[in-house]
Amino acid sequence: MPNESATEQAAPEDLWRLRRSLDNIDTALVAMLAERFRVTRAVGQLKARHRLDAVDVAREEAKVARLREAATRAGLDEDFAEEFIRRVMAEVVRQHREIAQKG
Numbered sequence: 001m002p003n004e005s006a007t008e009q010a011a012p013e014d015l016w017r018l019r020r021s022l023d024n025i026d027t028a029l030v031a032m033l034a035e036r037f038r039v040t041r042a043v044g045q046l047k048a049r050h051r052l053d054a055v056d057v058a059r060e061e062a063k064v065a066r067l068r069e070a071a072t073r074a075g076l077d078e079d080f081a082e083e084f085i086r087r088v089m090a091e092v093v094r095q096h097r098e099i100a101q102k103g
């Protein structure tokens with residue numbers, strides 16, 4: 001293929017297989033994130049309609065604690081898991097404020 005890197009051309013079959021697996025996982029992650037944002041947009045519309053604050057600190061902290069435990073059980077670094085979910089929630093809050101402003 002013309003746009004393959006030199007590493008890809010020289011890669012052994014195992015590397016190809018692992019990379020295909022990674023590509024599938026990445027696609028699934030994006031699809032799940034998109035689904036999550038579809039749900040949070042609906043939450044944002046409800047919050048705007050009922051004049052509720054975009055941020056729910058207690059819920060965020062409970063979620064972080066729960067996900068840190070889930071990460072540990074799954075063998076994933078819990079600080080990474082926390083960083084990830086906090087970044088996602090920050091984007092959700094940004095979108096909720098945008099929804100509330102635009103009406």
Ligand SMILES: O=C(O)C(=O)C[C@]1(C(=O)O)C=C[C@@H](O)C=C1
Pocket residue numbers: 040043054055056057059060063088089092093
């Ligand atoms: O549960 C809510 O109220 C949400 O708006 C969702 C969510 C989240 O993405 O999990 C986002 C912002 C809130 O501060 C808490 C949680």
